[in-house]
Amino acid sequence: MWLKGEEESVRRRSPHSMHELSIAHQIVEIVGQHVPDADTARVKSVTVRIGEAAGVVAESLEFCFTAIIAETELAGAALNIEEIPLMLKCSRCQTTTRGSFGVFVCPTCGGNTTIVSGTELNVIEIELEDEVPESP
């Protein structure tokens, strides 16, 4: 039987206090995996694609991104955010429509819908400045 009560604490220091901050950290980590350390300072911009229904506030993400890179090699890199509209496809009449929050039923026939796009949260592009040619 499993009756003995026990209680243990897992105390962790989390580096993120809102999820945009946590997401910004993940973006920086992904950039680091694609750009060699020596080129980090050349990163001019990072483009992310965020779905309308991804639950991420663009302004907040941008703020967090800028804040965490401030005193790093990445400082000055811009975060470009492409927002992807929420698109729904009806499982009954197959019509694809632009979704609006609060309504996930098909506006044409009232059928149930599946999400075609609008939940993305992807890093899609990193732009690097040209290397400064070494002065002769």
Next chain:
Amino acid sequence: MSIITIERKVLEKNDEIAGRNRALFAEHGLFVVNLVSSPGSGKTSLLERTLEHLKGMLNVAVIEGDVQTDLDAQRVARYGVPAVQIVTRGGCHLEANLVQDAVKNLDLRNLQLLIIENVGNLVCPANYDLGENMKVVIASTTEGEDKPLKYPVMFRNSSVLVINKIDLIPYLTFNLESLKQNALGINPQLEILETSCTTGAGIDKWCQWLVAHVEPHPKI
């Protein structure tokens, strides 16, 4: 100017760990629910009622997520179940790696049901898969009917809606049907249950639902 084109999910690391958690849970035949709601909806009270009701029926363990304090784990441990507290220290949601660490404190071989009580927040936990089988969202009658409209991602990603504090309905300008309609508009597949942790109404149905989802497999 050079451009590196990639297509990487921002939360892929979390999703990968969640996948590992899910495999581990499946290996042990464990049914795992992730309880989400706004603060004060009665998640911990529902948990207490649930543990009381399921005593002797199922082997349950609890992972408690809170921003500060282990008060909830203390409340839950009184029911004689293993309870692990995760203190996020400011973090507004649980992530898969925190659950992965917490699970190490549990003997999964003896368990059938794991209930993860997320941090009280209807926004951030929606994005983070923990490896659970289902998200259960709790909305209490005192929060009004519009919660699903304000937090559609969470209601869309949940499998069950528990409407709590139904005993208070006579004292509120709250329309139960319109909450249900709002929720079903976001997620037509949502199963809806009604409970009161004060009177105990609906607790049996909720527990029956849990029991029905626990895999019938022999446990030593």
